[in-house]
Amino acid sequence: MYNVADELLNLQSAARGDDIAIYCGKETLTYHRLREMANRFGNVLRAIGLKHGDRIILSLPDCPDTVAAFLGSILYGVWPVLVSPDLSENTYAFIAEDTGAAAVLTSTGSAASGICRTLPLKTLCIQTLEMETLLRQASCELNPWPSREDDIAFMLYSSGSTGTPKGVPHRHRDIPVTADTYAAEVLNLTASDICFSASKLFFAYGLGNSLSFPLRFGASVVLYPSKPTPSDIFDVIAAYRPTVFFAVPTVYNMLLKSMNETVSMSSLRLCVSAGEALPASTWHEWKRLTGLEIIDGIGSTEALHIFISNRPGRVCPGTSGTLVSGYEARIVDETGSPAPSGEPGHLLIRGKSISPFYWNRPDKTGETMRGDGWLKTGDMYILSDGCFAFQGRSDDMFKSGGHWISPALIEEAMREHPAVAECAVTQRKLEGLVKPMAFVIPAAGYQGDITLFREIRAFVLRRLPDHMCPVQIEFCTGLPKTETGKIQRFKLPEKILDG
């Protein structure tokens, strides 16, 4: 039998039970107390009638309850499905149906609690009288479910190419694989580290940074429940003195814009970046101002964490670095043959942490996860002086702010505005980072001007997360299309400078 939550909690609670596992605001949680909380959560799931193999959606901010609920669910044999607390009601409804979840754990007043109460699943909210009573009544002892290392332990959601999120199940063994390869070999994480990740637990990247890695090595983690501003990040670093900081390139750029001489990074030994390609200019400027290297790498929800990374002291700025031990990579052309030397090709990856299938999506599983264990990443790469250098995506999707962006999803939201007759969304680079931009044909009677630009942006911001709001909108009279009327996004200009 092998239960990853049991192993993670046992590894530390025996030797380091009184050491601090989690800092969050004024709250601290020892390893011993975390084990107890996780056991209670597991027992609550039993008390409300969940059975082994059921799913529970966790739509929560980063806080100790989230970590305990995640581990407690796995201990009890229920799959936690970690999702963002900031999704739309429609997306929660989709995920609830797609997972067939028996319960959701969220916060009072959240979009998830609103929609899920209308659906046939048990809705629980943290820090309510009901939940506190259930936890108090639950035993702090729990026999872990006797799973095997290849059994599914939990699930994450990745945004798909059509904009429909895809469930990505992961096995018990996947967590120690990412910790024992990337976190051990690249980060050299030890019990004396304090991790702080600006990327949240519901991202595969954040889950490793804030949960699997610190627990695997007996380190501590600082959790920050809301979306941190640059000042919040500097305050957290000053207050808790983390040793390893994790963020996406967009956050590093915002920090650079906010940096002044009063900011101290002296506690940090490593800065880590993933989620999108880190511009070389950001790397150099960060090094100049902080003296610290950013260790950039590439990972994915399917692989659970980073599989190609730079190494401390040997960074090649502007590239994703080299393979992490335990992973194999191939760069292939359209036919699947090795791409000619020096030519960009599709990056395929193989390793023991890769999800075996997409939940309920045999079509996508067939396209992306090949039977021989190779995963099609959808990224185009080139090998440059032994380092993997990102060249773009092989489809219309792109990454901005560490998030997958589906142009179709933004276009759908924009088309709901009465002034938008037709539109097409593409990407452009700004200050070294990729951002969404849009082309709009105004509807009859509307003038494509700055007022309409502001109105459309405000309209999109009410419907979609910040990173999906176009930074530039160009008004035009026509869009490039195929004979069947499909927009040819690749023919849209990358940017228009003359206003």
Place this chain on the structure above:
Amino acid sequence: MTIAASDITAIMKSTGIDPKTVDALKMDVPLVHQGLDSIDMPVIAVAVEKKFGIDLSDANAAQLKTVNDFAAYVNKILQKG
């Protein structure tokens, strides 16, 4: 041609940022410390690009923190011709 900080603040107002916020700006303090956020910042950069016909695709983010930074950057590019 040389531009002044006031040219940058005028562009900021044209993008729809609250004129009161813009009028209260200190020219050499990072914009993100003066009420502007990750939604406003790229819009300012794009508006500056379009006004002066310059390209900020690969500009260094750390060089564009304040109003004065933007003005100095634009002047540097314009002088290069």
